[in-house]
Amino acid sequence: DQQVKQNSPSLSVQEGRISILNCDYTNSMFDYFLWYKKYPAEGPTFLISISSIKDKNEDGRFTVFLNKSAKHLSLHIVPSQPGDSAVYFCAAQRNAGNMLTFGGGTRLMVKP
C-alpha cells in the first residue's frame, strides 16, 4: 500500500500561470513533508519542506500548504516558468531521520 500518493501523473500549465501539484498521504505519523524536483538523467534536488506542525511554508515562487485533517499537501508555483518543467516528487519523513517515503511523481510541463 502506497503511503504517499500523487494522483496526477502529469500537469500542463501556461508560463506565468500558477502550477498546483497535489499529494495525499495515509500515515499520520509523518513529521515532515518534502518536495523534490527532478530533471531527466539527474538526481532529485530538494525544493521545499514543511513540518507537520505548520500549515504553510513559502520560499520565493514556491509555497507548500499542508492540511493535516485531510492528509493532503500541495505545492504552488507562482508564476510558473519553462525552467520549472520537471518531475516533482512529494516525500514524507518521520522524526527527521534519513528515510523518505516517496509518491510516484507528477510531470509538470510549463508551456511558453
Added chain:
Amino acid sequence: NAGVTQTPKFQVLKTGQSMTLQCAQDMNHEYMSWYRQDPGMGLRLIHYSVGAGITDQGEVPNGYNVSRSTTEDFPLRLLSAAPSQTSVYFCASSLRTASPLSGNTIYFGEGSWLTVV
C-alpha cells in the same frame, strides 16, 4: 562541490552476474542510503546507514547487500542480478541533525542506470 558521487552512470549486466554500485560523499554526512526508481512508483528505499559500521534494510532490500566501512563510502552490491533489478539507482546522504521546522534535507547523487538482460 562534488556532493554525492555515484559510479558507474550506466551499466548492462547479464542475469546472474554480480556487481557493485559505488557511492561516495564529501559532506561528512552521517546518514547514507540507496533508493531505486521505477516508473510510476517514485523512489523506494533499499538499504540505509546511520554511520560507519551500521546498516539496515529499507523497503526493498532483497537481492542487495551494503556495507559502511567509512563515513564517505556506501557501496551497493547486487549478488546475482535479475531482470527485476533493472532500474535507476540513487545514493543519498544527509546530516544526523536536522532543523525542527523543516526536517532533514537529503541530498541525492545523479543516479546509476542499470539494465539486466
